[in-house]
Amino acid sequence: MSGPARAFRAALAGPGTEDAGLLLPERLARAAAQALGVDGAGLSLELLAGRRVPLAAGDPAAAEAERLQFALGDGPCTAAHRDGAPVAAGADELHARWPVFALELAGRTPFRSVLALPVGGALAGSVVLDLFAADPAAPGPDLVDAAREVADVAGAELVAGLAAGADAVLGVPASLRTDPVRARQQVWVAVGRLATERGASSGTALAALRALAFGRGLDLETAAAQLLTGELPAD
Incomplete structure (x- = not known):
């Protein structure tokens, strides 16, 4: 070694x-x-x-x-x-x-x-x-x-x-059930919502979320969470 x-x-x-x-x-x-x-x-x-x-x-x-x-x-x-x-x-x-x-x-x-x-x-x-x-x-x-x-x-x-797999729940290991991973998953939920509301592709919706986050000095996870709760307007 x-x-x-x-x-x-x-x-x-x-x-x-x-x-x-x-x-x-x-x-x-x-x-x-x-x-x-x-x-x-x-x-x-x-x-x-x-x-x-x-x-x-x-x-x-x-x-x-x-x-x-x-x-x-x-x-x-x-x-x-x-x-x-x-x-x-x-x-x-x-x-x-x-x-x-x-x-x-x-x-x-x-x-x-x-x-x-x-x-x-x-x-x-x-x-x-x-x-x-x-x-x-x-x-x-x-x-x-x-x-x-x-x-x-x-x-x-x-x-x-x-x-x-000793820590797996429903086949998902603990390393993929952390708070940072959950927060990142919320980004994709927010992207899906934007894509549906705007009739856009997921790539276009992700770019829109990035623009919203950058314009407010937020990371994507925070922007996604605020978008999903209605705190951050989608427009």
Whole structure:
């Protein structure tokens, strides 16, 4: 086993990740950040194009970074899902490729650079490991290589955990029954309502919801919840 993989497994078994109250994806995210020496980490799942749900975030800032990117519709983590390859972006590249995301990321989190890459194994096409750092420099090749090894182990751990199914209810594991996942599901309910009311496609309805959220400084989850309760007008 390689050095990064050993460090990851040690972090996974060590203090801060062995809390019984933490679900496996949360433990994996925290262990990845610790083993790789980055400032934040998360895992996201995409089963259908654009339908991404947050599996876990190691801390609130990483959760905010994921919600922000989903609200805007593009960014390095989205690109890693789409391309099936690592995306390493420092502050300069973030501003060049995703200027709005870069500005909002700097304003809402301490993060200035991102490394996103698919996990290994059977979930390689569905799950991405997102790594965030306060350092504005682009992640170097050594970190990318180490992150690949950690992502491979994380993928194997996820597959084993999901296959065990000890916490499943009606076939749905606990990692897909969290508050962040429920909030993301409400986004799709709101999109469906907008699509029906406007006679529009789901893509057009999602763009409309994003515009409503952005215009009011809300994340998509909050905008969706307010739309469904009538607090946020659909026009």
